[in-house]
Amino acid sequence: MKRVLAVTAFTFRELIRSRLLFVWLISVIVLCGLDFLLSILSFGSTLQIFMDLGLAGMEISGLLVLLLGLAVTYTTEMDQKAIFLHLAKPLTRGEYLLGRILGFFLVNCLVVLGMGLVIVGLVVFLGGGTVPVLFYECVVFILLEMFVLTTLGLTYQMIATSMVGVVLYTFFTVFLGQCIGEVQWLLNQQLSHWVKVLLRVVYYILPNLEAFNLKDRLYDPNLVLGWAQWQDILLYAFSYSFVVFLIGWINLEKREFR
Amino acid sequence: MERTAVVTDSPCAIQIRGLSKTYKTGFWFTPKVTHALKTVQLDVYENQAFGLMGLNGAGKTTLIKLVLGLLRPTAGSVAVLGGNISQRGVRQRIGYLPELPYFSKQHTGRELLGYFGSLHGLAGSALQHRVDEILDLVRMRSAAGLKVSGYSKGMLQRIGIGQALIGKPRLLICDEPMSGLDPVGYKEMRDIFIDLKKAGTTLFLNTHILDEVERVCDRVGILHEGVLKEVVPISKILESSVPVDYWIDVDGAEAAKLSGMPFQETVRNNGGVQVSGLVLAETLALLTARKAQVKGVRPLSSQVEAYFLKAIGAQAHLNRPIGGRRP
Incomplete structure (x- = not known):
């Protein structure tokens, strides 16, 4: 585990010191500004809109940093072959992959929680409002979503043969993962057997990002998250990530570095 | 060493x-x-x-x-x-x-x-x-x-x-x-x-x-x-006895004495001839007989290089002028 943590710290430092955080800072300013503007333009429930859009902004900035981080590190690790030095050390490929995932996730936590703090600060200190408990639960859901996407992104990085491939695969997985609800709806329609089989495969392979979307129900008075819901979402996030990690690990073990 | x-x-x-x-x-x-x-x-x-x-x-x-x-x-x-x-x-x-x-x-x-x-x-x-x-x-x-x-x-x-x-x-x-x-x-x-x-x-x-x-x-x-x-x-x-090429430095004014050398591989008018190590002694003797002023003799390749080139069958390399070492 010490070696995994060493890779995690290495990755974290690498990402933090790269220009990714400038991009994040700009995105925070732009998103918060846009958020503020839209909440002013909306009539009534200003803080509600502000928090709603703020949560969306957290998700977007987390995703942005993930995609940029994947692109930057692919160039260093794979194109410039820096990975050779890691893999020639007494470190298993699984440890390397896990360390990278955790390093990326830590940066994502920093990005999402950082923006969350900004939003809470603005709502409480400038707006004089209160932040519902569900807001914090939404943040945890976003972090879980980021964990799943980070595992997927890093797995793609181990499989893909180009930086563009990694970014595109991750981007489209996010896009399609948000459409799982539509796939579920299609499954209930009158369709041919083979189309349904295909849809079912897509349904089970893609991450169900809809499951992490709590922000749309931030002000749903009937929504109270119980232990059962928490258990479900945690189990789903970690089991899905674990399977993806295993696929990435197997691929990395088989991969040749010319 | x-x-x-x-x-x-x-x-x-x-x-x-x-x-x-x-x-x-x-x-x-x-x-x-x-x-x-x-x-x-x-x-x-x-x-x-x-x-x-x-x-x-x-x-x-x-x-x-x-x-x-x-x-x-x-x-x-x-x-x-x-x-x-x-x-x-x-x-x-x-x-x-x-x-x-x-x-x-x-x-x-x-x-x-x-x-x-x-x-x-x-x-x-x-x-x-x-x-x-x-x-x-x-x-x-x-x-x-x-x-x-x-x-x-x-x-x-x-x-x-x-x-x-x-x-x-x-x-x-x-x-x-x-x-x-x-x-x-x-x-x-x-x-x-x-x-x-x-x-x-x-x-x-x-x-x-x-x-x-x-x-x-x-x-x-x-x-x-x-x-x-x-x-x-x-x-x-x-x-090993793999021949190494040598460069024989001859006074530039006496370049004419280099013409018609039986073993030469490369001759420079400013004074010098490249020969294989196998014929180094004969060439030097000939130059002495012609009263050419030999300023120095230096190897153009190391023993390892000559051995390596021979091992990979690059005879052509043995005979080519070696730019980096040329005086």
């Missing part, structure tokens, strides 16, 4: 049996097969320095990657330090310096060495102590706090050798270790290798700098077009 005797009953640090590697490229309908290595058999003995020589594209880097497990063999096997490279214990005792190592630019030299040390299981004050030792060894103490992005090619190479040595390896594998080094760095690196060899570290140097092979290595393997042509002790090469 002190040379260890070649003891062939030493334990093997690397044992390669029937190793082949084929790369398949191209599309389904136009596949292209490249045989990078063809049934290589090789034993690298412990406490010795082994040099793998070959032209660009001979398969040297492929061989190293197969030894390190970065590539999988098409056929054959590799045993490293008596085990399999996939074992953590085996990799714990290996150091590897790739050709032109590339590091994450966001770290300082000290941080990089610390990181690679921690992968070897070092921690706390033991790690810091080892990092300091290595920084002193590769003469990077003063630049240790700078980010790698500001390092020159030579400094990167020094940090590269530093990370390879951080775990006190029993076997050090280097792919073109002299790349990017200035003459001072070149000498320092060579001294490091000689010290490591004295300390009992097995060296596997992949290089086409033949001078380095001659000064550091005990045994040499010659790889050409994926085939290991021969493995020979360096002492045998130095004692």
Whole structure:
């Protein structure tokens, strides 16, 4: 585990010191500004809109940093072959992959929680409002979503043969993962057997990002998250990530570095 | 220079049996097969320095990657330090310096060495102590706090050798270790290798700098077009009778006396003739008979170079003027 943590710290430092955080800072300013503007333009429930859009902004900035981080590190690790030095050390490929995932996730936590703090600060200190408990639960859901996407992104990085491939695969997985609800709806329609089989495969392979979307129900008075819901979402996030990690690990073990 | 005797009953640090590697490229309908290595058999003995020589594209880097497990063999096997490279214990005792190592630019030299040390299981004050030792060894103490992005090619190479040595390896594998080094760095690196060899570290140097092979290595393997042509002790090469070319400097004013020389290969009007070592004595005698003023005689290639060129069947290379060495 010490070696995994060493890779995690290495990755974290690498990402933090790269220009990714400038991009994040700009995105925070732009998103918060846009958020503020839209909440002013909306009539009534200003803080509600502000928090709603703020949560969306957290998700977007987390995703942005993930995609940029994947692109930057692919160039260093794979194109410039820096990975050779890691893999020639007494470190298993699984440890390397896990360390990278955790390093990326830590940066994502920093990005999402950082923006969350900004939003809470603005709502409480400038707006004089209160932040519902569900807001914090939404943040945890976003972090879980980021964990799943980070595992997927890093797995793609181990499989893909180009930086563009990694970014595109991750981007489209996010896009399609948000459409799982539509796939579920299609499954209930009158369709041919083979189309349904295909849809079912897509349904089970893609991450169900809809499951992490709590922000749309931030002000749903009937929504109270119980232990059962928490258990479900945690189990789903970690089991899905674990399977993806295993696929990435197997691929990395088989991969040749010319 | 002190040379260890070649003891062939030493334990093997690397044992390669029937190793082949084929790369398949191209599309389904136009596949292209490249045989990078063809049934290589090789034993690298412990406490010795082994040099793998070959032209660009001979398969040297492929061989190293197969030894390190970065590539999988098409056929054959590799045993490293008596085990399999996939074992953590085996990799714990290996150091590897790739050709032109590339590091994450966001770290300082000290941080990089610390990181690679921690992968070897070092921690706390033991790690810091080892990092300091290595920084002193590769003469990077003063630049240790700078980010790698500001390092020159030579400094990167020094940090590269530093990370390879951080775990006190029993076997050090280097792919073109002299790349990017200035003459001072070149000498320092060579001294490091000689010290490591004295300390009992097995060296596997992949290089086409033949001078380095001659000064550091005990045994040499010659790889050409994926085939290991021969493995020979360096002492045998130095004692071999493979002819070396010589350049005979003659006073420019007496250039006319060089015309019609029976053994000449290249003549310069400003005074000089290139001849094979086989006919050096006869040529000098002839020049003396013509009363030409010989200013000096110098070898154009080393014994190792001549041996290497002969081994790969490059007779044409033996006869060509060697630009870099031409007076």
